[in-house]
Amino acid sequence: MIDTRPLGVPAFRRIWLGQAVSHVGVGVTVVAVGQQVWELTHSSFYVGLLGMANLIPLIVFGLWGGAVADAVDRRKLLIVGSLIAWAATLFILGQAAIGMENVWLIFAAVAVNSTGFAITGPTRGAIIPRLVERELVPAANALNSLVYSIGAVAGPMIGAVALAGGGFAAAYMVDAVLFTASLYAALKLPSLPPLGEVTRPGARAVWEGLTFISRSPVLLMSFVVDIIAMVFALPRALFPELTDQSFGGSPTALGWLTAAMAIGSVVGALFSGWVSRVSRQGVALIVVIALWGVAVAAAGLAHDLWLVVAFMAVGGVADVISSVWRQSILQLYAPDEMRGRLQGVFMVVVAGGPRLGEMRAGATAAAFGLTGAWVGGGVACAITVIIVGLSVSGFRKFRVPQPAVQG
Known part of the structure; x- marks a missing residue:
């Protein structure tokens, strides 16, 4: 079962609960x-463009936000980023409430929200090793993965109910209210000034972080395999079209599809106690990402809703295990004075990869059809990650360093 010891640290417990809500x-x-853009355009390509609206701010402000996180009080920066994201949520709520029905305004609101997330993501990741002991970092990451997964399960289900009962404004109102829990947790954090040598935020600081990663084959490949997984295989942009074609446009079906992967992630996180005992994490990452691709391809061939959900849930188990390993490798490799920058790169990859995947899914669906885009992406992911991952000997042979035995 999942290791809950990090929850014994009050500061971590508050930020964890705030994120859970x-x-x-x-x-x-x-x-x-996604559903609002689909109803305005009836195009999976435009739904996929939501990924680009997210991606550009993630790249720019994720890298910059990570550099800033190494130079300022991380608590203050987390609060600033949270307020930006909340303002964007209130804006998208306002456009739905007054019925603007302008897809470009939605893209703009998503971009601003992504800017806030690009600042808070690396900052929060850099904070974790300051709140818990080193040996508890993998457990803390597993707990965070559980939070994200529960939100990704409960959120779409609640969203389906809100859409059916009150429309888009009701759904966005739920987000605006619940976001206050995360803001409260940030306000309650202790002061977290930078440690070690402080590098002024800017291009040089970002470059130092990228250079650090490029000199470590294990760190670099941990990013590469995740990009392969998300860009090649993520089918999220295809959910509205599949719902419309196969399930009568049912909001409930859309909710299940959107939550399917996260259902598996919850199961995987709850039973993640064994994950820290795997020493050959390079090979293990290749295996679980190949499994993710196969599961996605199988889901694309299924015709019943329950079967699509089941296969995507299997993929979700593989994805959450991969996430815990990759995050822990990064946090434990990085010195504190570089954690913000490296978390910025991590966040750009983790959050940016799915956005590129949405764009890829939408574009290939327009060119090859829904099934071709979905199944082909999963198969390509499984094949590519095996070829690329096994070709780098340092990653293939990587083992987690074991602590020295005392006595």
Whole structure:
């Protein structure tokens, strides 16, 4: 079972609970905004463009936000980023409430929200090793993965109910209210000034972080395999079209599809106690990401809703295990004075990869059809990650360093 010892640290417990509540609201908005764009355009390509609206701010402000996190009080920066994201949520709520029905305004609101997330993501990741002991970092990451997964399950389900009962404004209102829990947790954090040598935020600081990663084959490949997984295989942008074609446009079906992967992630996180005992994490990452691709391909060939959900849930188990290993490798490799920058790169990859995947899914669906885009992406992911991952000997042979035995 999952290791809950980090919850014994009050500061971590507050930020964890705040994320648990606010991520439900994020899940509501994810299903609502995709459906709203689909209803305005009836195009999976435009739904995929939501990924680009997210991606550009993530790259720019994620890298910059990570550099800033190494130079200022991380508590203050987390509060600033949270307020930006909350303002964007209130804006998207306002446009739905007054019935603007302008897809470009939705893209703008998503971009501003992504800017806030690009600042808070690396900052929060850099904070974790300051709140818990080193040996508890993998457990803390597993707990965080559980939070994200629960939000991704409960959020779409609540979003489906809100869409059916009150429309888009009701769904966005849920997100706006629940987000206050995350903001409260940030306000209650202790002061977290930088440690060690402080590098002024800017291009040089970002470059130092990228250079650090490029000199470590294990760190670099941990990013590469995640990009392969998300860009090649993530089918999220195809959910509205599949719902419309196969399930009569049912909001409930859309909610299940959106939550399916996260259902598996919850199961995987709850039973993640064994994950820290795996020493050959390079090979293990290749295996679980190949499994993710195969599961996605199988889901694309299924015709019954329950079967699509089941296969995507299997993929979700593989994805959450991969996430825990990759995050822990990064946090334990990085010195504190570089954690913000490296978390910035991590966040750009983790959050940016799915956005590129949405764009890829939408574009290939327009060119090759829904099934071709979905199944082909999963198969390509499984094949590519095996070829690329096994070709780098340092990653293939990587083992987690074991602590020295005392006595």
